[in-house]
Amino acid sequence: MDVTPEAGSAAPARTVPSGAAPIALDRIRKQYPDGTVAVTELSLEVEAGELMVLIGPSGCGKSTVLRMINRLIEPSGGRILLGGEDVTGADPVALRRRIGYVIQNVGLFPHQTIRTNVGTVPRLLGWSKDRIRKRSDELLELVGLDPGKFAGRYPHELSGGQRQRVGVARALAADPVVLLMDEPFSAVDPIVRTRLQEEFLRLQAEVRKTIVMVTHDLDEAVRLGDRIAVLSQGGRLEQYASPAKLLGEPASAFVREFVGTDRGIRRLAVTPVTRDLLDPLSTVDSTAGLPTVELGSSLYDALARMLTTNADHCRVAEGSEPVGLLSRHRILSIDYPADPAQ
Numbered sequence: 001m002d003v004t005p006e007a008g009s010a011a012p013a014r015t016v017p018s019g020a021a022p023i024a025l026d027r028i029r030k031q032y033p034d035g036t037v038a039v040t041e042l043s044l045e046v047e048a049g050e051l052m053v054l055i056g057p058s059g060c061g062k063s064t065v066l067r068m069i070n071r072l073i074e075p076s077g078g079r080i081l082l083g084g085e086d087v088t089g090a091d092p093v094a095l096r097r098r099i100g101y102v103i104q105n106v107g108l109f110p111h112q113t114i115r116t117n118v119g120t121v122p123r124l125l126g127w128s129k130d131r132i133r134k135r136s137d138e139l140l141e142l143v144g145l146d147p148g149k150f151a152g153r154y155p156h157e158l159s160g161g162q163r164q165r166v167g168v169a170r171a172l173a174a175d176p177v178v179l180l181m182d183e184p185f186s187a188v189d190p191i192v193r194t195r196l197q198e199e200f201l202r203l204q205a206e207v208r209k210t211i212v213m214v215t216h217d218l219d220e221a222v223r224l225g226d227r228i229a230v231l232s233q234g235g236r237l238e239q240y241a242s243p244a245k246l247l248g249e250p251a252s253a254f255v256r257e258f259v260g261t262d263r264g265i266r267r268l269a270v271t272p273v274t275r276d277l278l279d280p281l282s283t284v285d286s287t288a289g290l291p292t293v294e295l296g297s298s299l300y301d302a303l304a305r306m307l308t309t310n311a312d313h314c315r316v317a318e319g320s321e322p323v324g325l326l327s328r329h330r331i332l333s334i335d336y337p338a339d340p341a342q
């Protein structure tokens with residue numbers, strides 16, 4: 001992958017992985033001209049290569065925060081640091097070339113081919129035609145679209161899910177140090193959405209960008225986020241934590257209500273199968289016919305396998321080696337730490 005940093009890029013030497021920069025919001029504020037205070041004062045940091053999700057009720061300021069990072073919205077106060085560099089006063093157009101942006105419904109140019117759409121930022125950066133073409137095709141492949149089939153098509157000749165992938169390819173084309181995504185998967189139906197999320201996780205494992213994603217879907221946040229920031233009205237930070245911590249230890253009544261009554265199920269999705277939960281294989285007369293899950297897969301997956309096969313146990317393996325048995329009963333009787341706020 002082309003990781004040539006753009007002139008003026010300030011990604012510091014310590015940035016790991018290369019091609020991604022940490023973001024720090026330092027007491028940023030936004031008051032719109034009509035007096036609405038969308039973001040009161042928000043400070044948080046996103047590590048290089050981390051996927052951070054912003055979530056909260058409608059109107060709490062998520063999109064405002066996101067758009068202040070690429071200065072589509074000018075902050076009223078505070079600082080934004082990208083790779084340690086204060087970009088609050090930087091030229092917004094140059095800044096946006098270092099920051100990929102993916103929005104709902106993508107916003108592809110309808111009269112340009114898919115390849116031309118993907119090459120938008122490289123063209124602005126003055127890359128040669130050959131390099132743009134090569135890069136566009138590489139990106140299309142990366143998001144699972146065969147360039148031979150799709151590069152010459154126009155946006156209306158693609159499905160919604162395919163267009164969304166083109167949007168991601170376009171945002172990644174000039175190898176930005178940060179990717180901002182505003183409800184990127186919400187315009188597609190739930191099945192396509194789940195598939196796009198899975199593909200996106202695979203893609204992120206490969207490109208390891210620093211990503212800030214806005215969503216209103218808690219399941220999406222839990223599935224995709226390394227950390228989740230829950231905001232309340234006025235862009236107030238209620239909690240900033242890993243999905244497991246957020247579901248397991250909501251920091252306030254607001255967060256507890258926000259993560260909802262079905263958080264028990266969601267916690268199963270973020271809790272791995274570990275050795276301490278296992279019984280010996282000899283607990284049952286025969287393990288033949290039992291479903292098998294990998295050590296480290298989620299309790300949710302293990303339970304789902306047992307329910308669909310009508311089994312009370314599943315075999316747990318590490319690679320090809322069976323290491324123990326996990327029972328339904330064990331999963332359902334896990335004693336999570338008490339919720340401190342209850």
Ligand SMILES: Nc1ncnc2c1ncn2[C@@H]1O[C@H](COP(=O)(O)OP(=O)(O)OP(=O)(O)O)[C@@H](O)[C@H]1O
Binds near residue numbers: 033034056
């Ligand atoms: N241009 C504007 N002028 C005045 N107020 C605005 C403007 N844009 C947004 N707001 C207000 O700022 C607040 C935050 O809006 P924002 O779009 O950031 O919220 P959000 O959390 O992304 O909402 P949603 O989930 O509904 O998209 C809201 O009260 C909104 O009405």
